[in-house]
Amino acid sequence: AFANIAQAPEDPILGVTVAYNKDPSPIKVNLGVGAYRTEEGKPLVLNVVRRAEQLLINDPSRVKEYLPITGLADFNKLSAKLILGADSPAIQENRVATVQCLSGTGSLRVGGEFLARHYHQRTIYIPQPTWGNHPKVFTLAGLSVKYYRYYDPATRGLHFHGLMEDLGSAPSGAIVLLHACAHNPTGVDPTLDQWNQIRQLMRSKGLLPFFDSAYQGFASGSLDADAESVRMFVADGGELFAAQSYAKNMGLYGERVGALSIVCKAADVAKRVESQLKLVIRPMYSNPPIHGASIVATILKDRDMYNEWTIELKAMADRIISMRKELSDALRVRGTPGDWSHIIKQIGMFTFTGLNQEQVAFMTKEYHIYMTSDGRISMAGLSSRTVPHLADAIHAAVTT
Ligand code: LMR
Numbered sequence: 001a002f003a004n005i006a007q008a009p010e011d012p013i014l015g016v017t018v019a020y021n022k023d024p025s026p027i028k029v030n031l032g033v034g035a036y037r038t039e040e041g042k043p044l045v046l047n048v049v050r051r052a053e054q055l056l057i058n059d060p061s062r063v064k065e066y067l068p069i070t071g072l073a074d075f076n077k078l079s080a081k082l083i084l085g086a087d088s089p090a091i092q093e094n095r096v097a098t099v100q101c102l103s104g105t106g107s108l109r110v111g112g113e114f115l116a117r118h119y120h121q122r123t124i125y126i127p128q129p130t131w132g133n134h135p136k137v138f139t140l141a142g143l144s145v146k147y148y149r150y151y152d153p154a155t156r157g158l159h160f161h162g163l164m165e166d167l168g169s170a171p172s173g174a175i176v177l178l179h180a181c182a183h184n185p186t187g188v189d190p191t192l193d194q195w196n197q198i199r200q201l202m203r204s205k206g207l208l209p210f211f212d213s214a215y216q217g218f219a220s221g222s223l224d225a226d227a228e229s230v231r232m233f234v235a236d237g238g239e240l241f242a243a244q245s246y247a248k249n250m251g252l253y254g255e256r257v258g259a260l261s262i263v264c265k266a267a268d269v270a271k272r273v274e275s276q277l278k279l280v281i282r283p284m285y286s287n288p289p290i291h292g293a294s295i296v297a298t299i300l301k302d303r304d305m306y307n308e309w310t311i312e313l314k315a316m317a318d319r320i321i322s323m324r325k326e327l328s329d330a331l332r333v334r335g336t337p338g339d340w341s342h343i344i345k346q347i348g349m350f351t352f353t354g355l356n357q358e359q360v361a362f363m364t365k366e367y368h369i370y371m372t373s374d375g376r377i378s379m380a381g382l383s384s385r386t387v388p389h390l391a392d393a394i395h396a397a398v399t400t
Contacts, residue, residue, distance in 0.1 A: 012132045013372055020370040028368035029386045034184065034349045035253060036316050036380040044316070046251050048308040052298040062294070067287045069278040071100020071259075075293040078300035079259035083180075083213055083227050083242050090234050094267040097274035099260050099281065100288045104214045104245030105133060107260035111210060111241045112141025113280045114262075114273075121173040124210065125166070127151070129374065131184045131212075134177060143175070151186045156342040156354060158188050167201055175208045180242070181226040182215035182348025185376040189219065189347060195229045199236065209233050210241040217249040217313045218320070219347045234263055246296050248349065249313055255292030316380070320349060323382045327351075330391035337398055351377045359397040367393035 010018050016032025038044050056062055070076065076098040080091055090096050101107040116122060124143045126134050127150035135145045148170070149162030167176060178198075183189055190198060202209060211233075216226045233240045245258040260277070264270040281287070299305045328343040343351050355363075355375035363369045369390060371377050382390065 016370050016372055019364075023368055023370075025368040027389060029370065029381065029389065031369060031371045031377045031379075031381045031390070034248065034378045034380060036248065036251060036349075037383070039319065039383045039385075041381075041383055041386070044251055046309065046312045048299055048305050048312060049250060049252070049295055051308075052295045052305065055298055056291075056294055064290065067100070067290050067293070069281050069287050070098075070274065071288045072290065072293040072297055074301065075100055075257075075297040076259060078297055079244055080261050082223065082300060083216065083230055083244055083261065084234055084263070085224065085227065085231050088231070088234055089237075090263045095264045095270050097262045097264065097270040097277060099274065099277050100293050101243075101258050101260050101281075102256040102285065102288060103247050103258040104212060104243050105137060105258075106256065106285075106288075107243035107245070107258045108134070108137045108210075108212060109141055110277065110280050110284070111243060111260050111262070112138045112143055113284075114277055115175060115208075115210075115241075116142030117280070118276060119175070119208070121171065121175060121208070123171065124175040124177055125170055125207075126177040127163075127179070127183070129185060130177070130179075131214075132372075134212075138177075146170075146174075148176070150183070151188060151352070153354065156188075156345075156352070158190055158194070160190070160194055163190075164197065164201060167198070167207060168205070170205065170207060172206045173208065175210050176202060177210050177212060178229065180211045180213035180216065180230050181219035182350075184214065184348070185350050185372070185374060186352040187342075187346025187348050187350050188352070190229075192228060192232075195232055199232055202233075203236060203238055208239065208241070210243070212243050214243075214245040215248055215348050216244070217310070218317050218349060221314045221317045223249075223310065223313075237265070239263055239265060246292070250296060250299070250309065251316075252292050252295065255295070256289065257292030257296055320379045323379045323384075323387065324351070326384060326387045327379075327382065327391060330387050331394060334391055334395045336391070336395045349378055349380045351379055353377055353394070355394065355397060362397050362400070363393040366396065369393050 020030040080098045125148045128147040148166035149159045152159035217223045219226045240263045242261045247253045353375040357373045
């Protein structure tokens with residue numbers, strides 16, 4: 001039946017790792033996927049995560065029963081608090097429906113399918129550019145995807161005017177995907193003042209905000225500051241969706257742990273929304289896995305472990321910032337033509353270099369540097385040892 005099935009292309013991001021793994025070169029560097037590496041180039045399991053896992057293993061009351069369809073109740077409460085703030089009026093008024101999902105992607109998909117079933121508007125506006133999986137997730141969830149201008153290649157900054165114009169002409173009620181912080185792939189975020197203008201425009205048109213929060217703690221180094229954009233949209237009393245991932249900020253990539261929160265206008269609405277989310281989740285994967293959510297809940301509810309987490313998170317964020325500085329210095333030393341100040345200015349895990357597809361292909365072929373074809377570099381994959389090699393490659397790519 002499948003003799004003539006076509007070979008599917010590799011994923012534009014995860015396929016970079018596939019290609020990297022096949023390359024026998026000893027000098028190869030993987031700057032494709034947004035996954036943190038130590039200065040030695042190794043994946044990192046946070047100490048606080050190891051500690052939490054020890055506690056879980058030593059606790060005989062822990063069993064491997066199914067979780068409810070909505071996931072671990074403690075985890076859901078704590079996740080909502082983490083993104084919305086401990087003193088959030090929406091939490092105090094019981095207006096938030098939170099369900100544990102399979103990391104950020106799963107949260108987006110569940111939220112998307114819920115919207116396709118229950119919301120009157122099927123159009124979702126996503127930034128141009130955005131994470132490559134966004135359009136696929138939402139299209140397959142049954143929504144119709146449109147783009148709003150976000151990034152201006154000329155300034156390598158926010159295309160604020162274009163953004164406001166495009167959202168201003170979106171049909172009333174349309175859904176708008178917003179990156180809560182550390183926009184992927186550009187590393188360019190609106191200022192708080194710009195966020196406020198976006199909020200006013202969206203509320204005046206009844207546009208529905210859907211936040212993707214995959215990098216809380218990686219933009220400013222502070223968990224609270226990185227959630228300001230979301231909290232602003234809660235403070236005005238309106239509705240919103242927020243998808244959270246613990247892949248990056250707790251280093252729980254393969255545990256697939258995240259949450260979808262829907263802030264509603266009233267407690268009884270949130271209750272009914274949750275009941276409908278269960279109908280989305282049950283036929284999709286029945287109920288979510290227990291281990292990752294237990295790790296997160298253990299850390300978030302213990303003050304000491306929470307503090308240890310914030311310190312380790314800050315250390316990851318700081319190492320990325322120092323890589324920005326080292327790469328920018330290395331290009332300056334080489335006299336590489338062009339303005340590279342955006343390497344320092346952009347925030348989060350990525351630098352959106354401005355290198356084109358041919359230049360990226362050249363760097364992969366000649367220097368064994370693996371990155372996505374849009375010119376995005378995962379700064380979290382870089383180390384002092386590999387910066388000179390990357391700088392050589394960029395220099396060669398723009399001068400040959
Ligand atoms: C990325 O953009 O590299 C990460 O979000 C990982 C992924 O799943 O693509």
